[in-house]
Amino acid sequence: MKPVFEIRERSRVYVGAVGDLLPGALPEGRVVVMTDATVEGLFAPLLAPYERLLIGQGEASKTLQTAGELYERLIALGADRSTFILGVGGGIVTDVTGFVASTYMRGVRFGFVATTLLAQVDASVGGKNGVNVGGYKNMAGCFAQPEFVVCDPAMLRSLPDREFRAGLAEVVKAALIADGDLFAALESASFEQLRTENDQLCDILTSAIRVKADIVELDERERGERRKLNLGHTLAHAIEKCSDRMKHGEAVAVGMALMAGAAERLGLLDAAQRDRITALLARLGFDLRPPVPLERLLREVVHDKKNEAGTLHVVLPAGIGDCEVRDIPTSRFATLFSDAG
Ligand code: GLY
Numbered sequence: 153m154k155p156v157f158e159i160r161e162r163s164r165v166y167v168g169a170v171g172d173l174l175p176g177a178l179p180e181g182r183v184v185v186m187t188d189a190t191v192e193g194l195f196a197p198l199l200a201p202y203e204r205l206l207i208g209q210g211e212a213s214k215t216l217q218t219a220g221e222l223y224e225r226l227i228a229l230g231a232d233r234s235t236f237i238l239g240v241g242g243g244i245v246t247d248v249t250g251f252v253a254s255t256y257m258r259g260v261r262f263g264f265v266a267t268t269l270l271a272q273v274d275a276s277v278g279g280k281n282g283v284n285v286g287g288y289k290n291m292a293g294c295f296a297q298p299e300f301v302v303c304d305p306a307m308l309r310s311l312p313d314r315e316f317r318a319g320l321a322e323v324v325k326a327a328l329i330a331d332g333d334l335f336a337a338l339e340s341a342s343f344e345q346l347r348t349e350n351d352q353l354c355d356i357l358t359s360a361i362r363v364k365a366d367i368v369e370l371d372e373r374e375r376g377e378r379r380k381l382n383l384g385h386t387l388a389h390a391i392e393k394c395s396d397r398m399k400h401g402e403a404v405a406v407g408m409a410l411m412a413g414a415a416e417r418l419g420l421l422d423a424a425q426r427d428r429i430t431a432l433l434a435r436l437g438f439d440l441r442p443p444v445p446l447e448r449l450l451r452e453v454v455h456d457k458k459n460e461a462g463t464l465h466v467v468l469p470a471g472i473g474d475c476e477v478r479d480i481p482t483s484r485f486a487t488l489f490s491d492a493g
Pocket residue numbers: 274275277278280374378381382
């Protein structure tokens with residue numbers, strides 16, 4: 153079957169039924185699956201033919217210790233350079249699997265079946281792999297493209313509403329930065345329709361993946377264009393550091409709403425455009441109130457050791473379906489959120 157996208161001539165993205173697509177996507181030879189216990193239980197018949205290694209669940213499992221344990225278990229299985237590693241799961245599984253596969257024995261072939269909306273539209277596509285270190289997200293990692301990613305909308309039926317909604321934040325992000333038609337399609341769909349109507353979900357999924365695939369095609373290593381994919385993420389990472397109440401996508405929704413306010417203050421958005429953004433997020437069911445005071449989030453951003461030489465690449469919506477990246481000294485970031493700024 154033909155992939156829907158081919159990124160940098162080495163990473164194929166398929167959208168469709170996993171049972172039809174996976175056999176053709178996998179190479180001949182030994183396959184070791186990395187997954188988590190929930191996904192293994194939900195998709196047992198699909199995974200039954202393969203040897204499986206389980207990864208713990210939640211952000212707390214995305215560590216060098218988990219990676220180290222997986223290397224040891226691959227060694228115990230006798231996995232060698234010809235073994236193909238298949239990550240089946242959400243963003244944590246695909247981030248860790250990609251990291252382990254691209255470093256085990258200096259790198260073995262790997263691919264993904266993405267089972268959450270967040271992984272299908274963002275985490276599994278584009279070749280960013282990594283683990284968290286010392287409370288900082290993705291501090292150790294690498295760029296390495298999976299040979300393929302399979303995104304089956306039917307697999308999303310098993311997701312809890314909250315998890316599905318969190319993934320929708322990344323769909324809204326894709327629409328906001330580069331696809332005004334996708335944004336309008338989201339405005340005319342309800343959360344319930346997106347949950348239940350396969351064709352509509354498939355179209356929306358494909359459009360969101362297209363935004364990501366096009367950007368990664370231009371800038372795999374995040375030297376410019378790819379920074380746009382971080383819309384809402386500077387504040388989202390601060391939210392995730394300050395509170396464990398919110399899922400990543402929920403924090404991104406809050407971050408995008410705050411950045412829309414900043415963009416309006418800077419004259420990049422008019423009030424009606426800003427309202428469309430917050431109205432869409434609210435209608436999809438996001439709570440857009442930061443879980444801790446904004447001042448605390450801004451302090452967290454200033455003290456984040458990940459910030460490159462005191463400069464933030466700040467992504468601001470500049471219309472619906474357009475955005476711009478401005479380099480702003482970290483010390484001035486807070487001024488974006490005050491009328492005095
Ligand atoms: N998740 C943002 C990126 O892949 O660049």
